[in-house]
Amino acid sequence: MTSGSNPQPESPESTFWKIVRLLRWHKPAGRLILMLPALWATIAAAKTQQQLPPLNLVIVMILGSLATSAAGCVINDLWDQDIDPQVERTKNRPLAERSLSIQVGIVILAVAGLCAFLLSTYLTPLSFGLCLAAAPIIAIYPACKRFFPVPQLVLSIAWGFAVLIPWSAVTGGLDRHAWELWLAVIAWTMGFDTVYAMSDREDDRRVGVNSSALFFGKYVTFAIGIFFAIALGCLIWIGWEIGFGYAYYFSCLTGGVIWSWQYKKLTQVEIPESFYQLAFGQNVWIGFIVLVGMLPSTLGFG
Numbered sequence: 001m002t003s004g005s006n007p008q009p010e011s012p013e014s015t016f017w018k019i020v021r022l023l024r025w026h027k028p029a030g031r032l033i034l035m036l037p038a039l040w041a042t043i044a045a046a047k048t049q050q051q052l053p054p055l056n057l058v059i060v061m062i063l064g065s066l067a068t069s070a071a072g073c074v075i076n077d078l079w080d081q082d083i084d085p086q087v088e089r090t091k092n093r094p095l096a097e098r099s100l101s102i103q104v105g106i107v108i109l110a111v112a113g114l115c116a117f118l119l120s121t122y123l124t125p126l127s128f129g130l131c132l133a134a135a136p137i138i139a140i141y142p143a144c145k146r147f148f149p150v151p152q153l154v155l156s157i158a159w160g161f162a163v164l165i166p167w168s169a170v171t172g173g174l175d176r177h178a179w180e181l182w183l184a185v186i187a188w189t190m191g192f193d194t195v196y197a198m199s200d201r202e203d204d205r206r207v208g209v210n211s212s213a214l215f216f217g218k219y220v221t222f223a224i225g226i227f228f229a230i231a232l233g234c235l236i237w238i239g240w241e242i243g244f245g246y247a248y249y250f251s252c253l254t255g256g257v258i259w260s261w262q263y264k265k266l267t268q269v270e271i272p273e274s275f276y277q278l279a280f281g282q283n284v285w286i287g288f289i290v291l292v293g294m295l296p297s298t299l300g301f302g
Contacts, residue, residue, distance in 0.1 A: 018094045019108060022077060023070045029284045030073075033192070035065040036287035037162040037185045041178070043294045045170035048177055048242050053298065054170065056122075061166050064119040071112035072138050072158075074105055079142035087203040127169040134161035145209040152197060152212040156189035177238055184234035191227035192283040194220065195262065199276035221266040228259040235290065244297050251293025255286040 024030050038061040046053040077084065077095040084096035094100040120131040137158045144151035160182045167178040190212065197204075197213035198220065204211050216223040232252060239248045262279050265271065295301075 013099065015100075018100050019104075022074060022094045022100060022105065022108065023112075024073045025070075029281050031066055031069045033280075033284050033287060034069050034159065034162055035062060036284070036291055037159065037181075037188075038062075038065050038166050039291055040185075040287075040294065041163040041181055042166040042170060043291070043298050044177065044181060044238065044242060044244075045167045047244070047294070047298045048175070049171060057166065057169055060119055060122050064116060064165075065162065067112050067116035067119060068134075068138070071109055071116055072141075074109040074112065075139055076142040078102065078105055078109070083207055083209065086207050087200060089200060089203075123165065123169045124172060126173065127165050130161055130165045130168060134158060134165070137161075145204075145211065147210075149210050149215045150212045151210055152190055152193045155193055156186045159189040160186050177242055180234050180238045180241070184231045184238070187227045187230035187234065188283070191224050191231060191259070192280060194224050194227070195266070195279045196276055198266075198271075199273065221263065224266060225263045228256075228263065232256045232259065244294060247296045248290075248293040251289045254289050258282055258286055 020026055039058065042053050042058055042061055077093055080090070081095045081102070084090035084093050090096060095102070095105055116131070120128050123131070137154065141151065141154045141158055144154045148154065163182045163185050164174060164178060167181070168174055171178075194212040194216070197211040200211065201213050204214060212223070213220055232255065235252050235255075236249065239252065262282065265275055265279075
């Protein structure tokens with residue numbers, strides 16, 4: 001820049017990109033980590049029926065998880081429009097910084113909710129009923145941090161529907177295998193979201209909201225280790241019961257090694273702030289690894 005020249009003003013952010021940020025589509029990890037349990041359940045349920053996962057149902061689960069996640073993000077930001085500006089990690093969200101209006105947020109929520117509803121009509125009556133049952137839990141979750149000491153448990157229960165809905169769509173019911181996988185996902189979600197909540201502890205204390213990271217206090221790392229251990233145990237158990245092959249056990253072992261590494265990092269006195277986001281991303285990869293491990297025996301290769 002030559003002397004005396006004026007800096008060029010930054011281009012204003014487009015409304016489209018603000019909507020992308022509202023839906024968190026610029027951060028795909030959060031969308032994928034909901035989609036993966038739905039795909040686990042679709043494949044595992046098909047395995048119990050000795051059939052291939054129905055392709056049309058796989059597509060519905062992918063699109064449905066995207067629509068549900070989008071709606072959940074908007075609901076969260078509508079609830080937290082006055083809290084998010086006080087939290088470092090969330091202060092630049094579109095509703096928090098008032099770059100999108102509440103009315104626009106409500107319209108986007110309605111569109112995402114309609115898409116999720118239309119996709120759910122493709123499913124069996126039981127699956128459709130489970131979709132309806134999940135809706136109020138998704139809607140109330142963001143408010144739970146104001147009055148419930150462990151709001152991540154509510155999120156985990158909402159996440160658990162990502163198992164029950166596709167399982168019932170494939171098999172027509174919910175057997176013990178579905179509940180075993182449900183427990184694995186509940187524990188997994190409690191683990192990775194408690195790690196994620198650790199990055200907001202100081203802001204949460206100052207604002208006066210609850211989180212599992214605050215609830216478990218000095219035992220938070222131990223609790224995370226227990227959650228990941230339960231998730232791993234349930235995944236191995238269901239794999240043995242329904243006959244997943246060696247590739248699946250290797251994938252579970254790989255996930256266990258990563259969880260063990262995360263636990264060790266969390267026991268350190270000084271934890272880098274970047275670790276919490278890194279751990280979240282690693283859990284997405286664990287989900288993919290487990291999914292890939294399910295495929296060989298389901299597709300008849302072992």
